[in-house]
Amino acid sequence: MRQIMGAGRRRTARLGALSLVAGVVLTTQGTAVAVADPAPEQSWASQLETGSRACGAGEPQAYVRTVPPLRAVLSDPVNGGQPGAPAVAAEFEVWWSADGGVERRRLTTTSKPQGSVFSWQLPEEIGIPADTAISWHVRALSEGKTSPWSSEGAGAACVFVYDRTVPAAPAVSSADYPDGDDWTDGVGVHGTFHITSPSEDVESYQYTFLGGPQLTVQASGPDRAADIDYLPESSGLHMLTVQAFDRAGNGSTPTNYQFRVGSGRAPAAHWKLDDAAGSHTAAAEAGPVARAGAGAAFGAGAPSGTGMTSSVSLDGTEDGFVTPDAPVVAADGTFTVGAWVRPASVDGTRTVASQDSGQGAAFTLGLRQAGGKPVWSFAVGGTTLTGGEPGAGEWAHVLGRYDARTGKARLYVNGKAVGDERTVTPVAGDGDFQIGRARGAAGYRDHWRGEVGEAQVFDRVAVPAEIERLAARKAELLGHWALETAPGGISAESNGGQPLKLGQGASIFRLDGTCDPADPDCNPGDWPLVDEGHLNLNGVSGHAATEKPVVDTGESYTVSATVRLADQEPDHPMTVLSQGGAHGDAFKVRYEPSTSSWELVVTDADEPGAAETTVARFVEPDGGQGGGHRIAVVRDVAAGRITLFVDGYAKTAGVAEFRGGWTSGGGLQVGRGRTADGWGEYLHGAVDQVRAFSGALTNSEVAALW
Template identity: 75%
Template sequence: MREVSGAGRRRTVRLGALSLATAAMLAAQGVTVAAADPVPDGLWVSGLETGSQACGAGEAKAYVRTLPPLRAVLSDPANDGRPDAPPVAAEFELWWAAGGGIERRQLTTLAKPQGSGFSWHLPEEIEIPADTVVSWHVRALSGGKVSPWSSDGSGTACEFVYDREAPGQPVVSSDDYPDNDAWTDGVGVHGTFHVDSPSDDVVFYRYNFLGGRQLTVPASGPDGAADIDHLPESPGLHVLEVQAFDRAGNGSAPVNYQFRVGSGRVPTARWKLADAAGSRTAAAEAGPTARVGAGAAFGAAAPSGTDVTSTVALDGTGHGFVTPDTPVVATDRTFSVGAWVRPAAVDGTRTVVSQDSGQGPAFTLGLRQADGKPVWSFGLGGTRLTGGAPEAGQWAHVLGRYDARTGTARLYVNGRAVGEEQPVTPVTGDGDFQIGRAQGAAGYRDRWQGEIGDVRVYDRVAVSAEVAELAARKAQLLGHWGLETAPGGISAESNGGQPLKLGPGASIRRFDEPCDPLDPDCDPGDWPLDGEGHLLLDGVSGHATTEKPVVDTGGSFSVSATVRLADQEPDRPMTVLSQGGTHGDAFKVRYRPSTSSWELVMSHADEPGAAETVVARYTEPDGGFGTGHRIAVVHDETMNQVTLYVDGYAETAGTAEFRDGWTSDGGLQVGRGRTTEGWGEYLHGAVDQVRAFSGALTAAEVAGLM
């Protein structure tokens, strides 16, 4: 029998070339079909799909876990593009072997315009058996023609298998990270996890390490197994979840494989380079003691905000070096090497660390020139990774790492990856490890001039979080003004530092006996921003200032405050924080009503009309109500960027590149900023909890302040 489906109806007709009932139904739709044999060169049949898969047979047949729609596109090339082209209908047929014979089912569709897509959504009542090869083809009916079946001539029948059975649960094992109570090495050390399945039709495995992305790996080999490589980036209990999937997309029950990851192995070699002045050797925290050249002087300065207490200064001559006179790293295996450095000169090529190999270095970490500008550099084999911008007199933490498992290298500057990870071909370097120079054909060269401290070498991958921690420079609190009192117009700094002197139009609003918020007579504008008082500014002349600069605006710094605007519709820009020089502000944070946003403005020089970098974040004005906004500005000189935080979260922060910081000599201003006419942009509102730091606060530290 043939199934015929129309709009809201289905009936059956007898099989044949075309039954009278089918011919009548098609005629009613404007489709005339000759009673003759099919026309060999008639209608085109294209776009055959079984579900979402292209038509395939044999090894290319589709496997499905739900009954798929059968699809085709039909058109008559003889009528292509004709506006009066007759409509076309599709006749589908599918079949499968059953009980020594063949079971067949058919469907003839309604007619559509030439070039239309047709589909047969197989109903459950067809009762297609599971795990059986089902074949189908289609032909077109139009304008007195019956096309050949899509399987005729050079064509082939489409095939699919209806598979509803899920694979068995996979089995996971690992020699590197066994599923037991043992703590195994470790952070930065690759491990292999072998996955197998008791089912023989698995084609891929889906997996994730708890909290990570969903990934897939194909099943391969005669046993349909797979290996998963994983680099643990944190210590603790880890979980690998795996599911097996067959060709039809059926998924097994997941299996959870637990393993324990130990902390990363300590450096195989480390020199703090904090030895006593005049020492001719460098003590090793790990690895061999190093010999020190006459051009190396201990007791040099160290980067602030770190655990480094002092460094070694190298003079850039042939005597400025430190070496253990032995190799400390296998350069054709996984390793990481880094140090704190401050170049005194950034010309030419200068080496922080290297290891000898024949008449050249196996690797170098340092700086070189690119397009006429200095860049940090990690060279390994014939590949060189570059990025960042070294500056004379500025501290930086640089680290290069090579991962032998992936065959790639990466360069980090100040805890952040720079440039792209690149594939490299390492060379074996079994010569001496060098600090401050690199081997050349005619002797050592590319000598470092400046300070180097805390050199560390690992025989594993230093993971991203670890590199960020190594390069962290904790911001140091320079001043905290709670603005609770101001006897004699002076509001003290909490640790005895510079006080803020209140100008005319500025006062401390105290809340020793705040009114009850539930009292209808309580004025919400009297609620404190923080604690028992805040600074109240009249918007005309009100401000507070320190006598001298608080932050070095030429370096990394952070300043924060809580502020509430008194007006619902401010009529002019108003500055809450600034610090500047003779002609303008090095930085200022102001509210701009025209854009309803807080702005961080960084000027490029202490000159009239100097260029400015502006970062803006949208927020509605307060109108004297609420708890105000927590504003913070962070200048990270090491990354050449500035960030404005509003209410303390990275999601509400804006960042811009900034390379032109300059050291201002004016005091910290609260409530006013420089304009072309002198002091102006006076704030009308309340300010509280002003803090200033040397160094760049992290996003988490800013959020913690708020």
Template identity: 55%
Template sequence: MTVRTGQGRARRARRATAVAVIAAGTVLTAPGTVLAADGLPKQPLTADLETGGAACVAGDERPYVRTVPQVVARLYGPGGGQPGEASRVRGEFEAWWQGEGGAEERVSMTTSTMNDTAPFGWQLPDTVPDETVVSWRVRAVNDAGASAWSSEGAGAPCEFVYDRTLPDAPVVTSSDYPDDNTWTPGAGVRGTFRFTARAEDVVAFAYEFMGELPRTADVRPDGSAEISFVPKKSGRQVLSVQAQDRAGNRGPRTSYTFLIGEGPAPVAHWKLADAAGSRTAAAENGTAARAGAGVTFGAPAPSGTPLTSTASLDGSGHGFLTPGAQVVTDTAKDFAVGGWVRPARVDGTRTVLSQDAGTARAFTLGLTPVGSGPAWSFSVGGARVTGGLPEAGDWAYVLGQYDAETGTVRLYVNGREVGEETAAVPVAGEGDFQIGRARGAQGYRDRWQGEIGDVRAFDRIVVPGELTALATRTALRVGHWALDSAPDGLAPETGGGAPLKLGAGASVFRLDDDPCDIFDPDCVQDWPLEGDGHLGLDGVTGHAATEAPVVDTAGSYTVSARVRLTDDAPAGPMTAISQGGEHGDAFKVRFDPETSSWDLVLAHADEPGAPETVLSRIEQPDGGFGVGHRVTVVHDASANEVSFYLDGVKFTEGGTAAFDTPWKSTGGLQLGRARTAEGWGEQLKGVVDSVYAYEGVLSETEIRQLP
């Protein structure tokens, strides 16, 4: 028998009320009706809805998507998501569209019950048609009933169009670089390319030049786009273009092939290598330049370049050259100017190249004070970029460039970009081109004092390969010791230069000096590292040295040697090669057993206890076997950098360091020892072979090719 109590009747009444509320909440959802009964979830806000990650919108702003999207909503219970008011709800989603026969089709889905702080999502089914406007809405439901639909009242349905049709391949044309198998100049010359769509819904073009990063271009109202491109080198180039529609679909590629010739010659070029006494500078291109009385031809040229001589300007009012004509004809387009320079003075503002613009100048390349010291400078209009460190008596290749596409100026010193790319507004420069001076309101000023050579002006971009070639100084070999022999204790330099004098404990071993039967098990043959012999050092007093310095350690140099250690566990550091002064070494390469590393050590001054810059590479000793290691030190004075290579490899970390405190050593090149606080020390026990020394910087490829 069932006993009915007063509590049971109350529970039944509450359940009946809940059912009535749910029914009411379900029924009262007609457009414009918003339920506000206590306990019901809040109506979802349009701002809390997303279609495939995009905001909920309708009408002309509706998104086009290339995949059937997931729709997401934030739903809130009676507390509206306030702290401490979290409740559990489920989401009812509904989507509809007009079917092929004109009838409305609807699909729906109800999520599981979750905390109302979570996002509620629905991956729409694959039955969603393409090329059709799809609408959707959502409401929140709990045990008390349902909220209003998100589309009701002040809300609106969310809309999208599913578009899976790929656009057709675009048409690509260029009058500057035609796809007709002909060679067109060339590297550094800006060309324009036109893309034309073959469909109305194309909004962008995705394009990529071979070897360049992918980019996009927006479509203009006529369905086309134009882009510009500066080829960085000559050869075959391929441009790949795809049309992209508003859904993000990208169609098939159009491949456009064109042939790029060498960059055109400079519009003006003066080597300034004219005979002493000349009053004009002959032009390789353009007009000969008249030289003022303060110009002297026949001055020294930078070593390692094709130049044979340069022009020296005395810094006076007569120290200038000019063709008496405009050279850069349009300063609003791409242009560049540069040349080799060696300042005699770096105080104040000094001009290498400029072009008149009335009583001012359109551009100026030179040096100027920045902060507490001088810097190289390139100015266009009122904009200026500065960088680098001019030093009196040092050669540098400086080039300034204006890029009309980006509207910026750049400055290059010795082939490297310095300073920060700077926005510029060019001014018309219809006046004369000037070498060694710049126009001012009161006449010419900012005069150059020092040497200038190989001046060039371009009406295009100077590409990276050209910059490197213009600024490169070929390293000059100043010493090579094969160490195959040492008659009378002197190991000859192969070019007839200064020999290495062998000290006590040093000897040159040759294979034919101590032959034995290689089939004899007791035969232990010491094979030369390179060639017919090598230098053996006893680790006590053994060394070899030149009488005088081989490289100028205040300038750029490269020194390399092949070294093999005999001692597996030396008591202290052992130096393979060094060059220094009275108290320290401008550089030395040593093996440090404490860290088991090859180290390049550079003292900052020829003083006891001077600070040092150290580059290291961990490496186990080779125990007297094998070909040893080739150690190479490179000092680039123009970049204020020093690099250390082991077996032709410069490591990304620890391979290069800034070094702006070089000093000119007075001692000879040393093999097998270094300067220490107690005098000569750090003697090497092992062998050294195939020593090279260069004035200048060898490239990484040249270093790898050393034997």
């Protein structure tokens, strides 16, 4: 039972270093108890809290927007930590000035072990007034002993103010992105929003841009102002919502500020580098026309799936460069620089793009050596960022970004951030922009050897969605074999490409005309997996194959099929798809009965015993029943990974890191793979709808195949 007592119910007499309750102590039941040995002089109280705030002794006081609980930990400072220490109760007292006097309220708790947290939730009925300094302290009662109040000696009373007044709504303005109907530049350009409040006790603002996280900024200055930085990543109507909060945590009504963001500015300089063979200049989509050195040859290859038609090949000598003979961006301001590149060699340090700064370079984008291997690099001032691993003869989109507002730089490879974002110190670079070389004290150096295409420079931040688009490569269909018919043992490719030639033990299954699929009594014993027919394989010699390779296994690719196993308990591994060379498969997808799993196996080289990487997904055998499983293998060179999809969805996919691989010379195989003894792992079952793509399909694109 708890008891709240008014003022004057208890008096404390001070005798030297001791604290003594005069005569008696009133318990929570009001019973008189003789006082035993006096308590030590030190307070027993620690960890005092007003609600969720610290004690609030002195200034600044604790401001609260609801009547708070008072909390303290009580323990004898001399022997409270000893085993068997007596239990302790807490006596709280609060007081405040009112009508020229002082109002006091007290509560004594039940006893608990020393070191416990004691609390008093101040009830509304005791009349805590608003906007008034409320003081409180606490002391301990234990076996007739009474400790000093926590405010005595070196202590101080805790003070809080109960504040129920809601601050006024804040005002928002921006010179960069004014409100109204005007469209303002734009995506990738920082803007500042200024917030003020007429309320004198505002301490912070909570804000959110539509679709973004809720953030907090502190108010400062005589007008209790704050500035918010914002980098738009999309065009259209944007909205900023701001709410002011006072020192008690009271929140204002929100202020909504709408503004319109235009599309990002076009590149400050852009060269497609797809000029005609023999040209001595590179036409500019933006910025100045660029001069090509004698070691630059136009008409070189281009990455598939990009829309590019050609590129410029640089021979790695001092004559292999392209330059506009002018700067294209302020190197100590915000900029983004990127290009498609295919290095012919990845040794040493090689520069894709740079801008001169005196006898050096303000920034460089390219590759260098780190940890004994080549890495992509972006250097700004004296700081170099690295990440990703270039491969000789492999196309990649490389991009460096420096944000002068934040002081941070980032390197991107194939649309993805690599390495760490770092704070850098730029240098002014008003010299000429360079493609394929970098300025050094003794002249130009670090010459690029290989192809460069679509070089672009922005005088703003390129946002992640833009960077992904710049680096996007659309997968292209190379072959689709419906496996509906095979006249003369040849199953045609849907668009006239390489056919699949059926081997012994392979046949096309089709329903005959005696059974109507719409007839409920029709039961032919089997149904085509998809559409009107499928490929049946006998598990001994049955297979189908193209004469030449279909996918370039050294690049990104996707191969898929629908497959159904004929056996409930297969007795040997069975390959459904593979493509390889003389000694092994660059990839193969097989069913492994020992683990009841579909496996994707890729190898590092066309050599006996070459290193393998395997991804497996558990699947029960079909036993010749049902619609089979949808299998897809996706190799993504840019991401350095391989993925095995079973039944077409990301949640049923297995992923592994894979940066090796090789370009196979053999044809696409359906129903068999290479073993140590030659062809083997023949599939016993049905296969349908085989597809092959150059490039890596996305998760959603794989799901849409069926």
